[in-house]
Amino acid sequence: MQSLIIIILLLLPSLIFASESAYVFVIDENYNPVQGYKLLETQRDDIYISKIEPIKKWITTLRSQLIVVQDGYIYPVRDSIIVDKKKGIALLLIDFSQRKPLYFNPEEFLIDRDINVLIANKKVTYLKVKTLFPSEIKKEAKKGKISDYTALAEQYEKTGQWNMALSVYEDILKQKQESNIINKIGVLYYRLGNFKKAREYFQMLSKDEKTIARLVGICIIEKDFEEALKLINNSGLNSAYMHYLKGIIYYLIGNKDRAYIEVFMLIPLNNELAQNLRDLLR
Structure with missing residues (x-):
């Protein structure tokens, strides 16, 4: 299982911690x-509501830092704002540009899951977020203004507001069917961990x-190795990366002999990938 997790991380981002919940950790x-x-x-993908306790723990733990964990990734906390000191409520702002794959299993560590005070004050806190960080008003998609609407979606995407970007891209797609928009929607669903929807859009391309590599990556994450091999074999592609993926899949299902065949086929195509696969099999 550990090898599978490492390989998936190397191929495509995955959800090690399969949960829609978000957590802040002191490290x-x-x-x-x-x-x-x-x-x-909150209504913004880069802002979370937290109790004050993790901030206190961070302050009192020498040379520590705060990270937010969600959907198989970690994000460093770039700022914290106490919005209600009496009730012990704060906001955590994360840095999307420093996103990294999750390197530990959160379930193996002590987690305070009591968020009753946060839920009880959610509406008030949402209003404070809206006041402190007014979001750009979503423009209406009109004929002849698709480019402006695309720019808005791209801005949301760059700032890590993936749900907002997804909503705008889907509205654009209703106006105009373009492969680049379909691809962006598929990628965003993938990042959000909705592999079923991601597959639907990738299959339109x-x-x-x-595209084949992305579909194969989803199959590997879902451990559907038979379908992954079928996708590669039916693609008609004979590239180095396809042989590399086949080698990894054969390794995952315990067929090292077939995996070594892919190593030999890789050597004249891409010696670096061949070496990487060989190192994995040793």
């Missing part, structure tokens, strides 16, 4: 988790190497 100077706390999401 020490060696990046080891000290304690976790459950969070509430031409079956080039990038």
Whole structure:
């Protein structure tokens, strides 16, 4: 199982911690988790509602830092704002540009899951978020203004507001069917961990190497290795990366002999990938 997780991380982002919930962890100077706390999401993808306790723990733990964990990724907390000191409620702002794959299993560490005070004050806190961080008003998609609407979606995407970006891209798609928009929607669903929807959109695209690799990546995450091999074999592609993916799949299902055949086929195509696959099989 550990090998499978490592390989999936190398191929495409995955959901190690399969949960829609978000948590903030205090980690020490060696990046080891000290304690976790459950969070509430807000109307913005980069802001979370938290109790004050993790901030206190961070302050009192020497050379520590705060990270938010969600959907198999970690995000460093770039700022914290106490919005109600009496009730112990704060906002945590994360840095999307520093996103990294999750490197530990949160369930193995102590997590404070009591968020009753956050739920009880959710509406008031949402209003404070809206006041402190007014979002750009979503423009109406009109004929002849698709480019402006696309720019808005791209801005949401760049700032990590993936749900907002997804909503805008889907509205654009209703106005105009374009492969690049379909691709963006598929990628966003993938990032959000909705592999079923991501697959639906990727299957609308031409079956080039990038699309096949993404569909194969989803199959690997879902452990549907038979379907992954079928996708590669039916694609008609004979590229180095396809042989590399086949080698990994054969390794995952315990067929090292077939995996080594892919190594030999890789050597004249891409020696670096061949070496990587060989190292994995040793």
